[in-house]
Amino acid sequence: MPIRSPYSPAHPGKANSNQWRLDDPEVDESWVTKINGAGNHSYLATKRSHDMLHVSRIYFDRAIDGHRKALEDLTVENIEAVYCTSVLVSFHALFVLSESEEDSTLPSLDPVQWLRLGKGTRFICSRWKELVGPSRINSSGVSYGLPSITNDSELFNSEHGKPFKGLLTWAEDFETIYSEDRKLYEQVINYIGVIYKCISEGNESELAICRRLVAMPSRNDPRFIDMVEAKQPRALAILAHLFACMKLIDYKVPWFRGIAERQIPKIHDELPVGWRPMLAWPMAITAGEVDREPAETQIDDILAL
Template sequence: MLEQLALPSPPEESSGRVTGSTEADEALDHRMELGLMHEWTAYGSKTFSTAWEFWCYQAPLIALDSRYAMNGLLGLAALHSAKRDPSHWATADGRFLAIRDPLYATQNHQRGLEESWKIGPEIFIGPQKADPTDDADQALLAATRSREMTTISRHYFDRAIDGHRMALANLTVHNIESIYMTSVLVAFNALFLLSETERDSTVQAVDPTLWLQLASGTAVVCERWRELVGEAWVAASGAFYGKPDLSNNEELFKPEHAKSFERLLTYAGGYELLNEEDKETYSKALSYIGLIYTGIQTKSDHPMATCRRLFAMPSKLPLRFTTMAQQGQPRARAMLAHVFACMKLLDDKVLWFKGVAECQIPRIQQDLPQEWKAMLEWPMAVVRGGPSAIGRDVDVGANPSFGAQ
């Protein structure tokens, strides 16, 4: 099964250094990597999973024993840095403020610490009138920094993929943990890059099925891990800590979860012609998506718990779903659009999801056959800032009857 894991080929120049090869550049690399590790442990590791203790404390230790795992971790840290606003440490009240935050004023960060304590937190109480020149400078700073960190992230992930591919060819009990962690980091990167064309029009659009493929591959690696060391050792690693519990398939795939999107399951006459395996795959996919949506709408899941469900989706669903999405099956693609719409409902709380729906849902809608476009009415409405709930405000009409998909 491991030979079926297809990793994207890095560009030829990826083997070069991020900076030059001089001693001064080596020192700069070390400082940059220390900065990225700080970015990861202080911020990035806590932004995408309820299992943040593993990613904050254990993952860096694993990375110290594996350069390709370290490259993946630093690559994701750089991408996190690229996506968030530049920050300034507010010494008076001990917290970070975004430079473009209305509470921030240029004169405040110029004060010495010995003066800040006299003024107290009220210096950060606003809003304050900003100098338009400062606004322009800050916007330029943010854009420049974002491009630089995105470039650094790509270099690290190119290296991570190179090393990961070689490690997969020589998998042992000693490197399986770092291989698994790297496979997860690479899959995260593939998902988070789905928004890049929204931020930079010069970047080539990423096919969303690459994320599905890479994330599905983590399940294969995990199964091999269990074969090598046993369930108890895998559980003890900490990689699967966090809520919600994703091991109860009966709960994950309850048919009633799919009620909100039930028309997606049987829409179009071709459904009756599907074989039983495909019907079961679609049923499980829609139940899982419905569970995610319900958790968002009812607020029964914390945003980080929903993130955990979303990231795990490709590895929890049958591999057949990824295959059907890659083949361009309209039903699978429409379901994927609903996944991205759920991400949009969270993008004010999860920076990784910003721009994903805006980039991917219109592309899916454009590629669907005309008769299937009605099934993307709700995802498209969510992208436009419309209704967040399925209901009368979005009506896709009665099921038409036409040929097999």
């Protein structure tokens, strides 16, 4: 059965969608009448969008509060529900990164929140295995779906990270990278490289690539999140490239639309001036200056590696 719009004439209490009005004391009654009469809904649409966004964030905050309480007492009985909640709130935290931050009355949208929620999913899976054993958690469907995101040797193959090697070598003469941090950066770069390879070669569906993208926080070293939160330039530049990959497939995966446009320029502005050339490719992707069907040489050409 088709889903009926709550503002369609058939819906109780809304006799005519053209006569829709807000019960808001800030809205002048005569102005609403003029808008309805003229067939101009731009003001109401904007106001309604703001209100819906505000309400959605209130409910999201409530969901996070309840989720945190459940995390404090994980049991065999509740851990599957906690896992499902973790996945859902993680998806929500990612997809709302496309929303506007211009309204100061709304909470800020921070990719760190998405990254930390993804890390939480990884913790829940580990705890679930401890409680019920690997065989039972596998039978529950956690690992179902293609592509497989459990093969570390494939996910972090250094060959995949070659197009992004400049992210690892940029400014290395002026910045000391500890060996453990270098390995961490390499891991994330290789993971993004797998995603880029699948996009450029077209050997996976967009939904399969979506699975790889949303799993990024849970499949990489959690310390990367700390580096992003600390606004380490190399970590921010790497994250921008992940968002650029989302942009490459957002014409087929609508949940990603707007994320790159919102987040990449913000990262660009947060970077020291000397680091901004590292965002040339993500910025070009965002501006539509690079084809959606990327050639392997595009990154090298733009960064002149």
